[in-house]
Amino acid sequence: MAKSLEIRLRGISATFQHESRGDITAVKDLDLIIQPGEFLTLLGASGCGKTTTLRMIAGFQQPSAGEILFDGANVTNVPANRRDIGFVFQNYALFPHLSVFENVAYGLRIKRQNAAKIDAGVEQGLRQVGLQGLGGRMISELSGGQQQRVALARAIAIKPRVLLFDEPLSNLDAKLRVEMRSEISRLQEELAITTVYVTHDQEEAMAISDRIAIMNEGRIVQIGKAEELYRKPVSRFVAGFLGNANLVRGTALAADGGRVTLDIVGHRWTVATDATVTIGSVVDAVVRPEAISLSRSDGALPGIVEGRVFLGEKAEYRIRTGDLELLVVQWNPTAGELLAAGDTCSVNLPAAGVQLLV
Amino acid sequence: MTGVNVSAQPMAPHPRSFARAAGLFAIWLLLVAFIVYPLVMLLLRAFLADGGFTLDALFAALKSTSNLRALRNSLLLAFLVGAAGTLVGLAFALALDRANLGPRTARLIDGLTFLPLISPPFTTSIAFVFSFGPRGLITYDLLGIKNSQMYGLTSTFAAETLTYFPIAYLALRPMLASISSNFEEASFSLGGSRWHAFRTVTIPLIIPALANAFLLLFGCSLADFATPLILAGSDFSVLPTEAYLQITGMFDLRSGAILSLLLLVPAGLVFYAQERVVAGRSYVTVTGKASASARRDSLSTGAKVALLTFCVLTVALILYFYALLFWASIVQAFGANQTLTLDHYRVIFTEGLPAIKDTLIVAIIGMPLGGLYGIIVGYLIGRTKFVGRRAMEVVSMLNYALPGTIVGIAYLLAFNDKPLALTGTATILIACYVFRYSPTGIRTTIALLQQIDKSMEEASASLGASNLVTFRRVMLPLILPAFFAGLGVVFIRSMTAISATIFLVSIDWTLITVKILENMTEVALGPAAAFSVFVIAVVVAVTGLLNVALRRMTAPSLRISRIGT
Numbered sequence: 001m002a003k004s005l006e007i008r009l010r011g012i013s014a015t016f017q018h019e020s021r022g023d024i025t026a027v028k029d030l031d032l033i034i035q036p037g038e039f040l041t042l043l044g045a046s047g048c049g050k051t052t053t054l055r056m057i058a059g060f061q062q063p064s065a066g067e068i069l070f071d072g073a074n075v076t077n078v079p080a081n082r083r084d085i086g087f088v089f090q091n092y093a094l095f096p097h098l099s100v101f102e103n104v105a106y107g108l109r110i111k112r113q114n115a116a117k118i119d120a121g122v123e124q125g126l127r128q129v130g131l132q133g134l135g136g137r138m139i140s141e142l143s144g145g146q147q148q149r150v151a152l153a154r155a156i157a158i159k160p161r162v163l164l165f166d167e168p169l170s171n172l173d174a175k176l177r178v179e180m181r182s183e184i185s186r187l188q189e190e191l192a193i194t195t196v197y198v199t200h201d202q203e204e205a206m207a208i209s210d211r212i213a214i215m216n217e218g219r220i221v222q223i224g225k226a227e228e229l230y231r232k233p234v235s236r237f238v239a240g241f242l243g244n245a246n247l248v249r250g251t252a253l254a255a256d257g258g259r260v261t262l263d264i265v266g267h268r269w270t271v272a273t274d275a276t277v278t279i280g281s282v283v284d285a286v287v288r289p290e291a292i293s294l295s296r297s298d299g300a301l302p303g304i305v306e307g308r309v310f311l312g313e314k315a316e317y318r319i320r321t322g323d324l325e326l327l328v329v330q331w332n333p334t335a336g337e338l339l340a341a342g343d344t345c346s347v348n349l350p351a352a353g354v355q356l357l358v
Numbered sequence: 359m360t361g362v363n364v365s366a367q368p369m370a371p372h373p374r375s376f377a378r379a380a381g382l383f384a385i386w387l388l389l390v391a392f393i394v395y396p397l398v399m400l401l402l403r404a405f406l407a408d409g410g411f412t413l414d415a416l417f418a419a420l421k422s423t424s425n426l427r428a429l430r431n432s433l434l435l436a437f438l439v440g441a442a443g444t445l446v447g448l449a450f451a452l453a454l455d456r457a458n459l460g461p462r463t464a465r466l467i468d469g470l471t472f473l474p475l476i477s478p479p480f481t482t483s484i485a486f487v488f489s490f491g492p493r494g495l496i497t498y499d500l501l502g503i504k505n506s507q508m509y510g511l512t513s514t515f516a517a518e519t520l521t522y523f524p525i526a527y528l529a530l531r532p533m534l535a536s537i538s539s540n541f542e543e544a545s546f547s548l549g550g551s552r553w554h555a556f557r558t559v560t561i562p563l564i565i566p567a568l569a570n571a572f573l574l575l576f577g578c579s580l581a582d583f584a585t586p587l588i589l590a591g592s593d594f595s596v597l598p599t600e601a602y603l604q605i606t607g608m609f610d611l612r613s614g615a616i617l618s619l620l621l622l623v624p625a626g627l628v629f630y631a632q633e634r635v636v637a638g639r640s641y642v643t644v645t646g647k648a649s650a651s652a653r654r655d656s657l658s659t660g661a662k663v664a665l666l667t668f669c670v671l672t673v674a675l676i677l678y679f680y681a682l683l684f685w686a687s688i689v690q691a692f693g694a695n696q697t698l699t700l701d702h703y704r705v706i707f708t709e710g711l712p713a714i715k716d717t718l719i720v721a722i723i724g725m726p727l728g729g730l731y732g733i734i735v736g737y738l739i740g741r742t743k744f745v746g747r748r749a750m751e752v753v754s755m756l757n758y759a760l761p762g763t764i765v766g767i768a769y770l771l772a773f774n775d776k777p778l779a780l781t782g783t784a785t786i787l788i789a790c791y792v793f794r795y796s797p798t799g800i801r802t803t804i805a806l807l808q809q810i811d812k813s814m815e816e817a818s819a820s821l822g823a824s825n826l827v828t829f830r831r832v833m834l835p836l837i838l839p840a841f842f843a844g845l846g847v848v849f850i851r852s853m854t855a856i857s858a859t860i861f862l863v864s865i866d867w868t869l870i871t872v873k874i875l876e877n878m879t880e881v882a883l884g885p886a887a888a889f890s891v892f893v894i895a896v897v898v899a900v901t902g903l904l905n906v907a908l909r910r911m912t913a914p915s916l917r918i919s920r921i922g923t
């Protein structure tokens with residue numbers, strides 16, 4: 001198997017000319033290195049430029065500035081058909097006039113392989129996605145999930161050096177989505193092809209990726225492993241995007257050796273941090289709802305339950321404490337633990353559950 | 359070198375290659391030569407005298423009472439045909455969409471409405487003569503009327519309505535099907551009667567479609583040449599026949615040109631109105647799923663019975679006309695001697711053979727040219743960007759939108775002399791048909807391309823295909839239905855149309871339709887009927903074959919309804 005390929009985006013931008021609204025810069029001066037064999041996900045809200053970035057990597061679209069390197073070679077001006085990529089489209093883009101077999105064979109025929117090799121290649125591709133024996137069907141005779149698999153088989157059959165996915169699972173139902181994402185992940189590991197995957201589903205991103213790049217308004221705001229992003233978000237935006245977050249603001253009272261004591265609405269909280277914080281400065285911190293625990297006994301931080309949603313395996317509360325409203329998640333609440341609207345309670349917070357945004 | 363580009367245009371699907379530029383140039387050359395140039399020549403002939411621009415001839419034409427009468431008659435006839443044809447079309451659309459007919463009955467009625475669309479233009483007129491003429495089956499044999507006065511407005515109107523109502527039906531039925539019966543049911547369930555629901559919900563929703571159907575038929579009738587020529591008689595002249603008589607009878611090209619241009623004013627207005635109607639159509643809910651909804655119960659039983667009776671009678675009338683035509687082709691002398699004979703067929707295959715040969719040659723050569731031209735121009739307009747794209751779209755539609763009389767006279771004027779002296783050749787006939795009837799193929803191609811997502815081409819590129827390979831292996835197969843549609847229409851029209859080509863036939867190259875006309879004027883009704891039957895048989899066979907090929911060769915998800923409409 002060929003060695004995996006490294007992708008480097010160096011200062012790329014994409015500008016669209018709009019007749020009515022003037023120019024739109026969908027991607028702004030973006031730098032990104034995708035390691036050989038890595039599974040990288042671009043995650044972000046609708047319209048943040050994920051698809052545009054992916055299309056520039058594919059060569060469907062020319063960057064207005066910057067360059068794209070594959071293993072150090074500048075491919076910015078190389079057309080898509082000579083970049084050796086496999087692309088899986090949101091709408092699958094299968095050829096409706098061809099059978100499943102011919103769809104998968106399409107790229108192999110373009111490479112002018114002989115009949116035996118094509119048969120073997122298609123057979124292997126279909127087997128890899130669990131569709132053996134369906135080669136004779138027409139595309140219109142397949143379910144949505146099967147079409148998705150054909151699209152995947154077609155992309156991997158040419159043994160591309162880069163795999164690109166644009167929200168490939170968004171047309172499937174929830175259960176199938178979970179099943180397919182683990183299959184994509186398994187296949188990618190097996191084939192060790194450098195992969196860029198676009199989604200706006202944070203759970204999908206966390207489940208499937210080696211690293212996640214979170215995008216906002218055409219830029220990457222943070223990149224890292226799922227856990228890093230979750231535990232050490234650099235901004236309120238990132239914190240809010242991966243999971244839920246309470247944003248609180250406090251004044252630093254004391255700092256020593258990786259611990260800072262904050263005054264938050266008149267209460268003292270001690271928080272673990274790597275950053276140096278000047279005493280007296282105002283800092284933002286993120287508190288994960290699932291890091292907070294509630295109890296009926298009196299504690300340092302009294303609160304009152306403003307609202308509750310019971311969801312079976314968990315309960316979500318809105319808790320007011322002083323000027324602060326906190327979202328709190330209680331996992332697996334027993335009947336005795338469950339609080340009701342109007343109850344008073346105490347709010348407890350481990351030092352590790354608060355992340356400073358500095 | 360940092361590879362900085364000016365903008366992030368999606369990469370053009372094909373390089374700005376020499377081939378494409380050459381292709382564009384060739385298409386423009388053809389469009390100018392066969393559409394723009396003849397029309398310019400027509401205008402010059404009408405408005406240029408003694409080296410200067412003048413409207414004298416136009417004013418003179420407008421002063422002539424006979425011309426004004428022809429104009430008025432044309433408008434009156436077109437209005438009546440538009441109104442009546444739309445109503446008949448609506449009745450058929452309602453019956454087939456809302457009356458819960460069995461699938462077989464529905465398919466049969468639907469298929470029979472197709473018949474007038476593929477017949478030579480005079481079929482109905484000839485059958486009218488057989489039925490209501492001086493020796494007509496109904497007037498003479500049945501009612502014993504000795505000197506039937508059938509020629510005039512009434513029979514022209516009736517024949518044109520029967521010929522053109524299927525166009526209204528085809529325009530109305532999808533619209534009706536797209537209106538979810540939920541709307542009607544909602545109104546119905548609110549306590550209104552069915553009639554109330556129909557009046558307050560359905561009718562307002564299909565008003566744009568009704569207007570569109572009316573305008574379509576108005577345009578058809580305005581441009582119709584064959585029916586009035588046979589049925590209108592001398593007292594009810596209309597513009598296309600007047601123009602024809604000016605040119606062939608008086609050899610007055612200029613008056614003919616002016617008369618044909620009088621036709622342009624209402625035709626242009628109709629075209630403009632139609633664009634407006636189609637643009638304003640958006641509030642009709644076209645979901646594409648509605649037609650699959652379960653039984654529709656929006657008509658009362660009485661209404662269903664009435665509609666059905668009407669449709670069955672109309673279809674029966676059509677069938678009766680075709681039976682009559684066939685009968686006339688196999689008896690000695692229709693109305694006088696009913697002995698069975700094949701003489702008329704012998705005549706058309708001996709004396710008439712040159713016309714049959716010429717027509718088939720023209721149709722067979724024109725067919726692939728028209729099909730190819732249609733998808734190439736459709737692809738250029740629908741999928742590529744170039745300066746003048748919109749202009750190309752408009753110009754390519756011109757000969758189709760204009761009445762045939764105008765196109766015919768323009769060709770006659772343009773190709774009589776150098777630089778393109780084509781009069782009397784097969785080329786001029788083929789060109790006339792290709793440029794007049796390929797717009798169907800162009801439109802179908804554009805419509806199909808709109809259904810084909812851009813990602814299809816990108817997928818092909820990502821799999822390593824060059825633009826040329828992508829076009830050949832993905833786009834071409836997907837727009838194949840449009841190619842077949844183009845083939846079908848050009849072939850059918852080459853076999854049946856006459857309004858433009860009547861000006862272009864010669865001793866060397868003539869057409870069956872022209873022969874039928876000659877036969878009619880010589881009262882050789884038998885051969886006229888035999889020719890008509892022959893044309894219908896060929897057209898039905900060829901469209902049938904094309905439909906089979908279409909079904910075999912194209913993707914099920916991208917089918918167009920059927921060829922020939």
Ligand SMILES: Nc1ncnc2c1ncn2[C@@H]1O[C@H](COP(=O)(O)OP(=O)(O)OP(=O)(O)O)[C@@H](O)[C@H]1O
Pocket residue numbers: 016017024025026044045046047048049050051052053200
């Ligand atoms: N072809 C185009 N022409 C003009 N503007 C475009 C084009 N493609 C994208 N844009 C604009 O660029 C911005 C980014 O679009 P992009 O498709 O990359 O977003 P995305 O992150 O993929 O969003 P989604 O999650 O909705 O797919 C949007 O504002 C969009 O309107």
Ligand SMILES: [Mg+2]
Pocket residue numbers: 050051052166
């Ligand atoms: Mg997108």
